[in-house]
Amino acid sequence: MKLRSSSLCLLLGFLLVFFVPASVARFVVEKNSLTVTSPAKIKGKHDSAIGNFGIPQYGGSLAGIVVYPKENRKGCADFGDSFKSKPGALPTILLLDRGNCFFALKVWNAQKAGASAVIVADDLEEPLITMDTPEEAAASAKYIENITIPSALVEKSFGEKLKNAISGGDMVNVNLDWREAVPHPDDRVEYELWTNSNDECGVKCDMLMDFLKDFKGAAQILEKGGYTQFTPHYITWYCPQAFTLSKQCKSQCINHGRYCAPDPEQDFSSGYDGKDVVVENLRQLCVFKVAKEAKKPWVWWDYVTDFQIRCPMKEKKYNKECAEAVIRSHGLDIKKIENCMGNPDADTDNPVLKEEQDAQIGKGSRGDVTILPTLVVNNRQYRGKLEKVAVLKAICSGFEETTEPAVCLSNDLETNECLDNNGGCWQDKGANITACKDTFRGRVCECPLVDGVQFKGDGYTVCEASGPGRCKINNGGCWHETRNGRSFSACVDDGGVKCQCPAGFKGDGVKNCEDIDECNEKKACQCPECRCKDTWGSYECTCSGDLLYIRDHDTCISKTASQGRSPWAAFWVILIGLAMAAGGGYLVYKYRIRSYMDSEIRAIMAQYMPLDSQGEVQSHVNAERA
Template identity: 85%
Template sequence: MELRTFHHHLLQGFMLLSFISNCCARFVVEKNSLTVTSPEKIKGTHDSAIGNFGIPQYGGSMAGVVVYPKENQKACKSFGDFGISFKSKPGSLPTFVLVDRGDCFFALKVWNVQQAGASAVLVADDIEEALITMDNPEEDSSSAKYIENITIPSALIEKTFGETLKKAISGGDMVNVNLDWREAVPHPDDRVEYELWTNSNDECGVKCDMLMAFVKDFKGAAQILEKGGYTQFTPHYITWYCPQAFTLSRQCKSQCINRGRYCAPDPEQDFSSGYEGKDVVIENLRQLCVFKVANETNRPWVWWDYVTDFQIRCPMKEKKYNKECADVVIKSLGLDAKKIEKCMGDPDADMENPVLKEEQDAQVGKGSRGDVTILPTLVVNNRQYRGKLAKGAVLKAICAGFEETTEPAVCLSGDVETNECLENNGGCWQDKAANLTACRDTFRGRVCECPLVDGVQFKGDGYSHCEPGGPGRCKINNGGCWHESQNGSAYSACLDNGDVKCQCPPGFKGDGVKSCEDIDECKEKRACQCPECSCKNTWGSYECTCNGDLLYIRDHDTCISKSGTEVRSAWAAMSVILIGLAMAGGGAYLVYKYRLRSYMDSEIRAIMAQYMPLDSQGEVPNHVSNDRA
């Protein structure tokens, strides 16, 4: 081994050991439950450790039949060499293959079983110990090919439990089990908090390539979740510190900033060429500050844009992994470069950097979460994710963190699952005529729940019946009343006056529920009664027309001339009335004039008689009052 390589590994070992000793490192094994449902004699629930590869069914469960192969029991060779297939027959339960630990990598065992057609793998431990996490092997070109393509879930079980399963199978029992991941991620509310422990280094081999591919692929879904307020995402970056005795060494100076306080491995594992570990620490710090500044402007999702753009525009291979290229990306995203620089501080200062100090503190496990020591690491609701770092698998784990039935639409996309309501309506109530269903697809499966449509809440069990209730029911399938359309006209018998009832509309007769028949207004002589009118019945109404060039006035049930010169019917009657009124007025005026004249004549005669009595009249009474008796 070359001396520089020895020094490199020695330094990394010191940094990791110092981190562990100071933080009381604690690795937490993430578990799911495995329940034996038959045979009766071994029924019960046991813990199993989720494999750190493949695709665990977060939020769901899987039932299957356990088989233990008679050959290749450690699954280190291809089962095809032994003529063995675990593919389930149509209509039968999936096959779970039980294999023994030892002789080869866990991931290789799972890959060989997957290639033989199994749906899941149980690995029985070979020693009595607490459960451990089955991890990926150190990636090389040969293992990377199959690790990337493992899609079935796997779990490690304790030796004693494995022996119990083997004994039951060898005794001829059919062993049915249920793998359950529903509680693997807590789901207390309608928001998920998750964090990704990542790295800006793009020259660390297979793991870096996998991480870069994931970030680019997951960016869209992550931004949808953030913009909708469904999640709270936080990026993190692992750093180590250099032991005090080595702070002045060449290795520490090239891999650390702030006098050995924050370090990262050399990207090329060569101290004499290429980029240095401190370059990675500085870019990690910049990406943390990008997130902080974007978060201050309520745009935390911009972090995903910066990281993906930086990977594309500023790669190490093209010698663009530097501040100048980063500044161009920052400017293109409309971020405040001065605030980011201020956040980063001075990497040469002999003092703590508050941003990176916070990151080192966050690496320490809290509560149910263990220490973060592996890159990349995903943490969902304070539980470390186990499985393939791929969009669909990670999205499934995040969606499992939502409280049931609160998952956003992205959790029901094709990346996560199929829609269970599409087949036989999920077995729920439906009204095909109104295109209504009680089936609602959720991340954990379909729910039969009476719907809320246009403000109208349907009530019922959701399985056999749902009925609309409350005001506005006429909007939904006409409140169950009769309705029909003909020739562009539509009528409904639903009447909503606070209490819905079925009553045939004007122009119809019937019970209003099953039927309403058109009334022939013409036959029943309800319309068009004027002499010049002719009546034609229509569906739900009628039409009146007039003879010749006359115009029908529906409000008065009469016809008038279109030119207005000829008066008919009501106009003639109105003329008679007007003439009558005029004559009555004239007569009244003549009577008034006659009485007035008579009165005037008598007064004049009385006055004249006082002075010159007429021969034809007697003595006229004196109209002057007299005060004497």
Template identity: 80%
Template sequence: MGCLKTLKVWIFVGVLMVVVWEEVNCRFVVEKNSLRVTSPDGIKGIYDSAIGNFGIPQYGGSMAGTVVYPKDNRNGCKDFTQFGISFKSKPGALPTFVLVDRGDCFFALKVWNLQNAGASAVLVADDIEEALITMDSPEEDHASAEYIQNITVPSALIEKRFGEKLKLSVNGGDMVNVNLDWREAVPHPDDRVEYELWTNSNDECGVKCDMLMEFVKDFKGAAQILEKGGYTLFTPHYITWYCPQAFTVSKQCKSQCINHGRYCAPDPEQDFSSGYDGKDVVLENLRQLCVFRAANETKKPWVWWDYVTDFQIRCPMKEKKYNKECADSVISSLGLDLKKIEKCMGDPEADEDNPVLKEEQDAQIGKGSRGDVTILPTLVVNNRQYRGKLEKGAVLKAICAGFEETTDPAVCLSDDVETNECLENNGGCWQDKAANITACKDTFRGKLCVCPIVNGVQFKGDGYSSCKASGPGRCKVNNGGCWHETRNGQTFSACLDHVDGKCTCPPGFKGDGLKSCEDIDECKERKTCQCPECSCKNTWGSYECTCSGDLLYMRDHDTCISKASAEVKSAWAAVWVIVIGLAVAVGGAYLVYKYRLRTYMDSEIRAIMAQYMPLDSQNEVPNRVSDLDRA
């Protein structure tokens, strides 16, 4: 009876999937990477290969190796230890790329067997002439899950014709060198990576659900760091299907769908008569979408990760807590607005489209370089579907490969993603150990030798053998790389800010200015202290001259004079200063007197002339005689 129920469920889901597949005209895009053959010349060139949907592709990097085609177990379906074969590279040798034939077993099993035999990468040659397909992993059960989750080597499918060329060259004794390149597997159009995760709130779907839940918990920290820093734009998505019109009133559709069959999810336990229903999953998926929207409105989209992980812990199906009450308590604890989320969810019983879920169904259809989303979980990075293991380190590699070179955030340089190549021998770049300055810059794609900027001062050079401080302020940074030394509190430097990039020994020194400047003995090498009474003493960076007896040395004239003469000269100098000062004062007083006298005379003359010849600017003087006559 139990088998019959399960059969009915799978028949219904199968019908549902077939109808949906036909309706939306699904399009699956194969994610490719470049495979370059560097030798022999006969097959040199670039060929396409399809990234396997398991293992850990080296997103953002490349790998060079030598191709090997085994004589036994050529399809790789058996354990190679049975044949005494090992592909492990010897120290110092190139990694081994093992080529095997397609057929007879799962792709993932071939790669697992070769990984155990020491292969560094796996190439699977197609057995028919067709367009490349993605090597997918089998539906996981407890037997296959053991090896699928532990595959770490990269793998790729190649076309039959290209595979035949490789086999002929290897069998003919040629050394076939190839390079797998994943650097352009994820495009990086700008300094922000956009990625989306197609997920599900159901925690009772077996191995894949357990894997998904574990990934979300592990990846939460890195995701939130990237989002808070503005490095990424993340969007969660949820797959739903619609019920065919002929089945909308059936018990199956009513238990699996909301909004009258428009949005459905499979029954979690695959049993319509007990446990949770598919519509419970759809409602929680919708709630999680609305949580993301509400968090986004508060400018904190990363809160979605908190809600999802908390819901997994606090509201699992196994404990019968997968319900609205438990979800509301999680939402409240995160400070989100319950009313906004309920309004966003709408009425699940309404015979109309739900705007949020309708948008999700439209998003499932592939656009541009991204194919249709039909598998859970699916990760899409910069509109390219991710191929590989759903594990924190592997996914971070793919996301970090989406950044342009040198724009990688710090989380991309963590131990989870890559090894700091600058730690060993400084990456072969220039460095100044004394000043702790280096040209080695670690990036996700590898180290770069670039002259640094230190305290606002740009260093210039090739980054490998030389870097010199340049421009204003360069002498403040390790003296611009020039010689400098301090003795007895006195410091000399060969660095001059206005002489860009050059090191010149200061006066009193000679040398290259870069590594050394030696004191010049002016007493021997220059004509100093030449007078008969003079004696010369060399000092660091300068010299001192002294005179015998009571004589005083005059450095400007390189001569000695008596102190008395110097005092007399000083006295006469003082007298002359006084005399000149008095002369200047008298002259100034005389000029002031002459100026004031002339001004006075001018005013008197104008007053006299005004009585006889009135000026135009002066009113006529009243006739006093006439006034007396009238009196």
């Protein structure tokens, strides 16, 4: 059976032909991998198209055994409970043929019978398509909302291989893998929701409104913590130029046919018009923009959930007055929101809605948005039930491993694998350090970073502290002990951690360090007057009588000799000594100079007159006359 969509989606798909050029428009089928692990003759990896209902296991995988029923092979009738797995057995993945009934009904019948997943084999040789829900009807709505198992469509040729292997008696084991269905490049997820303010479009609108209320808390936690970047979007189309003056376009469009939405009641003569929906969609976009400018983008969730409660169409409150009352209750600037909305009667482009129309066109890995509502996570369209746990799984699978916030590790999503035998990873029970990290995709054995110290190793059997500060973490794996308030450690960090018993101990430094008895080993307190007492890690030495022990010299000195001496006394003694030395030196110097000068003068004067201490000296004249 061909792809079936709601009447709203078909209408949008038809009208979008006017908006999106044929050369650009494309619908991307979101895929997950299906790997056959046995038998060997068909072993290999294949693509499968994720169904747009149920709960795909984003971020995870499912291994099971493929069963092809002998009867009711298209799954259009009730199976009973014939496919429930027995305890200890692999989950059952039911293989069904396409045709005769809606895709969702096949999966619902399989789920009731106990299947864990469904593979639908195409009946045409064609590229993969997306299995969607049928047109809205009370009968289908009852089971669509309750489908919780994942489903996938495979190509006809591959489906035939699976059937032939099972018919030939082989046990076919496969692994459905959604771990790469959403890219997870970093520690922030960017996601967007293509939605609508119309609350009277049937079951899908009801599911959307319920989702907004249920998911608000988780969305705001993620946004406030900086873990995600969320953006709401709204689909509009434009009215062809030839029909802008028609009654239909005037009632469904604003800005002279540029931005349109379907009439809520599909009755142009009564109730609300499509242009009322466009105006409220525009208002909700501007609420987000103004809240984002105020650095509170999460207020959008408060506004849209409150608006649907306080201003529903069925109570005739879907209007500007009610909307502005909600805006005021959340402290947003109404004037800024009005300026953002602009004039809906102007014959010009509205920048906000023009940007929305441009964004509908697929870019990169993301295809065109043609189904409402649509969730896009890290530029990949989400497929599956719009429900809190299912969507949270998809968003959480978009985080890089080990960077998921706590909301992704709640009991609603998964169990903590590190609680059971530490996940099989390395741990140091004494220091309460483990290499086990619980992630959305399961446990990871990765050596931890503790107090700025990085542990290195395989994470399974070995993790050793590395880098500066290693002695802070469990004493670097060395011996340490505390007694009576005193602690000693053998860890020495001098560029490479080593275990060396501290002074006062001996041993290997790793498992033990024993106290050295310095008294018995004659290593201290050896002076004759000393008395030695051993302590843990050290010793105490005292001296007899009036003596004082000097530890650095291992000797005893008199207390009286050491008492009353002031450093200033020594200073003055030295200073006076230096002064006396200087004075004596000066006197000696002066005496020697004076003696020298006296002897010189006396020698000179002696040549001209006798001195009292000398005898008479004959003159030269008398000597010559003799």
